[in-house]
Amino acid sequence: MKELVILSGKGGTGKTSLTAAFASLAENSVLCDADVDAADLHLLMDPSVLKRSDFMGGGVAIIDSENCTQCGQCIDLCRFDAISQDFEINEIDCEGCGVCVDLCPVQAIDFPTKKCGEWFISDTRYGTMVHARLGIAEENSGKLVTLIRQEALKFAEAHHLERIITDGPPGVGCPVIASVGGASAILVVTEPTVSGVHDMQRLLQLAEYFKIPGMLCINKFDLNRDTTTSLENFAREKDIPVVGKIPFDTRFTTSMVQGKTIIEHSPNGQLRLTIEDIWNRIRQLL
Amino acid sequence: MIISVASGKGGTGKTTIATNLAVSIGSGVQLLDCDVEEPNAHLFLKPDIQHRETVYMPVPEIDKQKCSLCRLCVDICRFKVIAIAGETILTFPELCHSCGGCMAVCPEDAIHEIGRELGILETGVHQSIDFVHGRLRVGEAMSPPLINKVRSMVKPEKINIIDAPPGTSCPVIAAMKATDFVLMVTEPTPFGLHDLKLAVEALKLLNIPCGLVINRSDIGTDDVRQYAQAENLNILMEIPFDRKIAEAYSRGRMIVEELPEWQPKFVALYKQIERVVNQNG
Numbered sequence: 001m002k003e004l005v006i007l008s009g010k011g012g013t014g015k016t017s018l019t020a021a022f023a024s025l026a027e028n029s030v031l032c033d034a035d036v037d038a039a040d041l042h043l044l045m046d047p048s049v050l051k052r053s054d055f056m057g058g059g060v061a062i063i064d065s066e067n068c069t070q071c072g073q074c075i076d077l078c079r080f081d082a083i084s085q086d087f088e089i090n091e092i093d094c095e096g097c098g099v100c101v102d103l104c105p106v107q108a109i110d111f112p113t114k115k116c117g118e119w120f121i122s123d124t125r126y127g128t129m130v131h132a133r134l135g136i137a138e139e140n141s142g143k144l145v146t147l148i149r150q151e152a153l154k155f156a157e158a159h160h161l162e163r164i165i166t167d168g169p170p171g172v173g174c175p176v177i178a179s180v181g182g183a184s185a186i187l188v189v190t191e192p193t194v195s196g197v198h199d200m201q202r203l204l205q206l207a208e209y210f211k212i213p214g215m216l217c218i219n220k221f222d223l224n225r226d227t228t229t230s231l232e233n234f235a236r237e238k239d240i241p242v243v244g245k246i247p248f249d250t251r252f253t254t255s256m257v258q259g260k261t262i263i264e265h266s267p268n269g270q271l272r273l274t275i276e277d278i279w280n281r282i283r284q285l286l
Numbered sequence: 287m288i289i290s291v292a293s294g295k296g297g298t299g300k301t302t303i304a305t306n307l308a309v310s311i312g313s314g315v316q317l318l319d320c321d322v323e324e325p326n327a328h329l330f331l332k333p334d335i336q337h338r339e340t341v342y343m344p345v346p347e348i349d350k351q352k353c354s355l356c357r358l359c360v361d362i363c364r365f366k367v368i369a370i371a372g373e374t375i376l377t378f379p380e381l382c383h384s385c386g387g388c389m390a391v392c393p394e395d396a397i398h399e400i401g402r403e404l405g406i407l408e409t410g411v412h413q414s415i416d417f418v419h420g421r422l423r424v425g426e427a428m429s430p431p432l433i434n435k436v437r438s439m440v441k442p443e444k445i446n447i448i449d450a451p452p453g454t455s456c457p458v459i460a461a462m463k464a465t466d467f468v469l470m471v472t473e474p475t476p477f478g479l480h481d482l483k484l485a486v487e488a489l490k491l492l493n494i495p496c497g498l499v500i501n502r503s504d505i506g507t508d509d510v511r512q513y514a515q516a517e518n519l520n521i522l523m524e525i526p527f528d529r530k531i532a533e534a535y536s537r538g539r540m541i542v543e544e545l546p547e548w549q550p551k552f553v554a555l556y557k558q559i560e561r562v563v564n565q566n567g
Contacts, residue, residue, distance in 0.1 A: 009324050011296010011452045016477065037455040038294050038481040058364055079386050092459060092491060097385030098364050137488045139456045142427060170296040170452050171323035174427040194538040195301065195326040202324060205424040223529075224536035248532075253505050256476050 001156055002184040002286045003149075003164040005034070009199030011170035013191045014219040017252050017262060018275075019167040020044040023126040024263040025279045028162040031124065032152040033131040034145045034179045035169040036117070037138075044261055047122030047129050055132065055147065057116030057140040058096035061089050067108035074100035074109065092137060116140050119148050121155065128155055142178035145169070149179070163286065172206050180206070184286055185213045187243070191220045192227035200231075204240065214240050215285060217278060221245040241285060244278035246271075287563055288446045288465040290320075292489075294481030296452035299471045299501035299525070304449040305330045306541050307469075308415050310552030316444045319419035320461040321451040322405060322432045329538050333410035333417035341420065342401025343431045345379035346388050352396035359388035359397065384431070404432045409439065416444065433460040445556075454484045462489065466563045468496045469522070474506035479513060486517060495562050499555070502527040523555050 006015050006022075019041060023031050033041040061082075063074070068087055075083045078100055082093035101111040116139070119132035130152040132144050152164045166183070169175040180186060186207050190200040200216070207214045216235050221228040228245065235242045255265030266272055291304040301319075305327055308317040319327040328335075346359070346367065353375055360368045367382045368375065379402050389397045405422040420436040422429050429451070437460070440446045450461035462468055468489055472482040482498075489496055498514055503524035514521050525531070525541075534544040542549045 010326070012298060037453040038296075038484060040295070040477040040480055043476050043480060077386070077390060079384060092463065095383055095385060096364060097383060097387055099362065099385050099387035099390060102362050102387070103390060134455060136454055136484060137456075137459050137491050141453075141455045171321075171429075171457075172424055173323045173422060173429045173457065175455075176323075177425075177427045191536075193536040194329040195324075196536075198326060198329060199324040202424055209425045223532055227536060250505065253475055257507055259476070 001153065001164070002162065003153070003166060003182070004282065004286060005166040005168050005179050005183040005186045006189060007168040007176065007179065007186050007203055008170060008189045009172060009203035010190070010195050013189045013196060014252065015189050016040045016044070016167050017256065018189055018217065019165060020261040021263050021275050022165055022279050024261045025276060026163070026165060029127060030152050030156045030161055030164045031127065031129040032148060032164055032166040033129065034149060034166050034175070036132045036134045036144045036148070036175065037141050037169070039131055039133060041129070041167050042131055044256065044259060045124040045126070045129055046259060047120070047124045047131065049120045049122045051121040053119050054115050055117040055119055055144050056113050057138060057143070058113070059098060059111035060091055060094050060096055060114050061098065061100050062110045062112065063087050063089055064108045064110060067106055069106055069108070071105060074104060077103055096139070117144055119144065119151070121151065130155065142174040145175050145178035172202050176206065180210055180212055183212055185215060187215050187217060187282060189217050189219055190231065192218060192224040192231055197227065197231060204238070215282065216240050216242045218242065218245045220248040222247045241281070243281040243285070244274060246274055287560070288440060288448065289467045289469060289559055290448040290450050290462045290465040291469045291471060292450040292458060292462055292485055293452060293471045294454060294485035295472070295478050298473045298478055299499070301326045301330065301449055302501070302535065302541065303469065303471050303499055304447050306548065306552050307556060308447050309540060310542055310549045311445060311556050313414040314444050316416035316418065316441050316446050317449065318436050318439060318446060319449045320433045320436050321449055322420035322422045322429050322436065323451060323457070325419045325421055327449050328417070328419060330540050331412045331415065331417060332538070333412040333415070335408045335410040337409045339407050341404045341407050341432055341435050343384045343404050344399035345382040345384065345402045346377055346397045347400045348375055348377060349396045349398070350375065352394045354394050356393060358391040358393065362387040362391050380427070404428070407435055416441065429457045430460040433457060454488045458485070459488065459492070462494065463492050465494055466566070467559050468494050469499060469559065470496055471499045471501055472510055473502045474500055474508070474510040478506070479510045482510065483513065486519070495566055497522040497559065497562070499523045499525070501525050522558050523551065
């Protein structure tokens with residue numbers, strides 16, 4: 001079982017458009033959208049949900065005003081300034097540590113577990129997709145990413161599928177770390193801009209830290225050919241395979257507007273061939 | 287005043303708007319890059335960095351001589367930082383949220399706090415603009431404490447512009463909460479609109495006034511404008527797609543450097559924000 005995780009560091013370089021394109025080309029694969037706090041892959045895949053499950057996060061403290069003696073100990077203990085002077089808990093600031101709950105001298109603080117989101121197993125025109133929606137302004141995005149990757153793996157194993165294609169989140173923090181653990185390889189989709197290069201380097205450092213092999217795809221390569229050349233040189237020095245280069249192309253936007261993958265939108269011509277080549281190289285490297 | 291620039295979807299132009307707004311206002315401004323996972327504003331503003339410090343968060347260290355293996359710390363910790371295996375007590379400091387619960391319950395006074403490195407904080411200047419950013423250590427998962435550290439550098443007498451991270455979860459909330467105005471940057475595509483809606487919903491929980499900038503405004507569809515109208519979101523600026531802007535961006539150049547006619551438009555954008563903030567007074 002192989003899992004390819006598609007990442008970029010910087011947002012907006014084309015992760016999701018490419019994931020969807022690979023979905024149209026790949027067979028025997030499960031799709032997984034690990035960008036749980038701003039998931040977009042479903043906009044192209046139009047999934048029909050087969051199974052819906054709640055994602056339960058940690059607890060959130062609630063003060064029972066009937067029993068509270070307003071001794072103030074919880075306010076002093078809370079390091080997140082989540083308890084106001086009139087003993088109201090700000091749910092957004094509450095970290096869910098439960099220290100106030102355990103140490104309240106009159107046990108006046110409840111700690112109910114809260115639904116933090118939902119996750120789904122769905123059917124799409126290119127096979128099964130595991131995806132999720134984190135509740136607005138919720139924490140625990142890393143836990144939800146881990147959960148849906150495990151579910152995608154279970155499904156792929158049970159159905160003897162070859163691989164999982166995972167659309168990852170931007171950045172290098174909690175949800176990205178949860179996306180890369182145990183992956184077979186990451187595909188970094190970058191663009192030849194100062195920020196694209198900067199963010200790609202940090203992401204590759206992360207991949208090195210977790211010892212996961214990386215591959216590079218340069219999107220919108222013609223926006224700055226000099227930077228594209230230096231990206232290719234950088235990859236060569238670091239021994240990171242460049243699986244391909246894609247020109248800036250407004251068809252990515254029009255296909256998105258139509259809810260189609262770029263392969264469905266432009267089934268013939270050079271762009272399709274370029275993406276097919278990229279997918280074939282990735283398959284070989286996996 | 288604190289203005290936060292946010293978006294939901296990544297790559298819509300937050301950093302572009304934040305940096306161009308800062309240099310267009312010119313003086314009395316501080317730019318704080320709170321996208322600590324992937325800070326980019328410095329690549330465009332090119333500040334002289336004058337001060338650098340490492341930022342730590344407190345995590346427990348257990349004195350094994352004093353520890354009686356009573357398990358109280360293990361039981362209070364919701365983040366599974368402390369475990370007892372046989373006669374040995376173990377800590378996993380990378381999971382710690384710094385709540386201090388273990389220290390509060392330890393009857394033997396066997397726990398004290400040491401620092402886990404979160405990343406670095408740098409401050410500098412570019413002409414008359416003050417600059418701050420945080421850079422999360424690669425391998426560190428928790429960005430909100432470092433974002434809070436960057437936020438602690440806000441100068442109340444200045445116009446503080448925060449470049450927020452993408453998404454809608456805790457790092458974004460840390461960058462948007464307790465600000466006077468949130469400027470949402472979107473692009474008129476299905477992805478841009480979908481993620482904008484999530485970000486606007488998050489913002490409603492915080493009850494902060496908000497306005498919209500539509501970047502690459504001539505691509506995609508009109509749906510974002512209809513959404514803005516339905517939600518009573520004011521569109522404060524539209525920037526059409528211009529390959530010249532995209533190519534300048536690729537080289538680390540701001541719009542106002544390449545196309546100076548945009549400078550008064552960014553000043554006008556600020557004036558609109560100022561008016562709303564003053565009304566809310």
